[in-house]
Amino acid sequence: MSIKFIDQIDIKGKRVLGRFDFNVPIKEGEIQDDSRIKAALDTIKYILDNGGKLIACSHLGKPKGKRVDELSLKPVARRLKELLGKDVKMANDCIGDQVLSMVNELKEGEILLLENLRFHKGETENDPEFSKELAKLADVYVNDAFGVVHRKHASVVGICDYVDIVCGGFLIKKEVEYLSNYLAKPEHPFVLIAGGAKVSTKLGVLNNLLDRVDMILIGGAMANTFRKAQGYPIGSSIYEKDLLDEALKIINKAKEKGVAFYLPVDYVMGKDINDQVPLGVFPYQNVDPDGKIFDTGPATHALYSEVLREAKTVVWNGPMGAFENPTFSQGSFGIAQSVAAVSGTTIVGGGDTDNLIHKCKLQDKITFISTGGGSFLEFLEGKQLPGLKALGLYD
Numbered sequence: 528m529s530i531k532f533i534d535q536i537d538i539k540g541k542r543v544l545g546r547f548d549f550n551v552p553i554k555e556g557e558i559q560d561d562s563r564i565k566a567a568l569d570t571i572k573y574i575l576d577n578g579g580k581l582i583a584c585s586h587l588g589k590p591k592g593k594r595v596d597e598l599s600l601k602p603v604a605r606r607l608k609e610l611l612g613k614d615v616k617m618a619n620d621c622i623g624d625q626v627l628s629m630v631n632e633l634k635e636g637e638i639l640l641l642e643n644l645r646f647h648k649g650e651t652e653n654d655p656e657f658s659k660e661l662a663k664l665a666d667v668y669v670n671d672a673f674g675v676v677h678r679k680h681a682s683v684v685g686i687c688d689y690v691d692i693v694c695g696g697f698l699i700k701k702e703v704e705y706l707s708n709y710l711a712k713p714e715h716p717f718v719l720i721a722g723g724a725k726v727s728t729k730l731g732v733l734n735n736l737l738d739r740v741d742m743i744l745i746g747g748a749m750a751n752t753f754r755k756a757q758g759y760p761i762g763s764s765i766y767e768k769d770l771l772d773e774a775l776k777i778i779n780k781a782k783e784k785g786v787a788f789y790l791p792v793d794y795v796m797g798k799d800i801n802d803q804v805p806l807g808v809f810p811y812q813n814v815d816p817d818g819k820i821f822d823t824g825p826a827t828h829a830l831y832s833e834v835l836r837e838a839k840t841v842v843w844n845g846p847m848g849a850f851e852n853p854t855f856s857q858g859s860f861g862i863a864q865s866v867a868a869v870s871g872t873t874i875v876g877g878g879d880t881d882n883l884i885h886k887c888k889l890q891d892k893i894t895f896i897s898t899g900g901g902s903f904l905e906f907l908e909g910k911q912l913p914g915l916k917a918l919g920l921y922d
């Protein structure tokens with residue numbers, strides 16, 4: 528691995544362009560969860576404390592190449608100021624003469640936050656002209672945005688062609704080390720928990736990890752596709768019709784490889800996802816034909832907890848049900864408690880799962896919570912990620 532990290536670079540007096548993942552949930556100008564900002568603090572502080580002039584940049588949401596006021600990074604500048612206890616200047620744009628002169632006025636140890644990169648379509652198009660404009664602001668480029676390393680975007684990939692010194696930050700280092708080490712040499716039993724709505728988004732992970740795990744626990748609406756494929760009723764619940772064959776293939780592949788493959792044995796069903804009172808708990812062979820599955824039931828939780836009791840490594844992505852509604856949150860909250868109680872290594876990733884863990888206030892009981900959503904999944908799929916490739920990880 529020939530990737531360099533920020534502590535191997537002389538940054539004193541240099542303009543350091545830092546790509547962070549400040550894509551945080553914001554409601555009416557208020558940040559709802561600042562974990563991604565906090566996750567970047569080690570790198571930010573290191574740069575400022577070592578005499579770098581930090582130009583921080585990020586995307587927020589999907590403004591599709593246009594300026595959208597609600598997607599301004601101004602709330603992030605305010606939060607950073609509070610967290611760092613020092614002034615954070617905010618630019619009105621991320622490229623252009625005005626930004627360049629703000630950058631050139633920066634003194635050692637000062638920080639300037641650029642406006643949302645995706646206000647320019649050149650960002651998501653990985654446009655070389657946009658990359659060159661960004662590169663004009665930097666002597667050193669540091670990527671600490673693990674959440675976007677699966678995106679072939681200008682500030683993640685293209686820019687690396689135009690800045691002489693490129694490196695990774697401490698968050699990228701931690702993510703890559705944790706995910707690579709534990710996946711390469713997991714302690715057994717190794718349990719994968721895959722939840723969420725769709726089998727299609729987890730196919731790559733399931734196929735890649737089938738060779739390494741001992742047990743797989745399935746939850747969320749993706750379990751419906753597996754049960755439907757086996758010929759069991761799922762009422763009027765959602766499932767992926769075109770993935771029934773693939774679902775059976777995965778079950779058979781698990782059997783061939785001796786991987787224990789668990790599906791929910793009971794469900795909490797409702798008429799509507801916003802129901803305040805559920806239809807009830809139903810065993811998987813005998814569901815309410817008009818009802819919809821919105822959560823796993825207590826028997827599933829007991830079974831999954833039993834499996835997790837022995838686990839030495841756990842990787843978890845995706846909730847067990849529609850946990851945003853308290854009526855259907857017990858399965859997800861239950862599995863979160865069981866994962867937190869595991870004595871071995873626990874690795875959790877994905878926006879919903881991260882949110883769930885924080886809702887249960889169990890974040891301190893998990894060995895490692897990845898800041899990646901899509902990037903976490905693609906890493907688990909064994910793919911080479913463009914943002915890490917651009918830093919030289921696979922050379």
Ligand code: 3PG
Pocket residue numbers: 548550588589674675678878899900901902
């Ligand atoms: C995320 O939220 O997973 C990252 O910030 C990437 O965002 P994106 O899916 O909009 O590229």
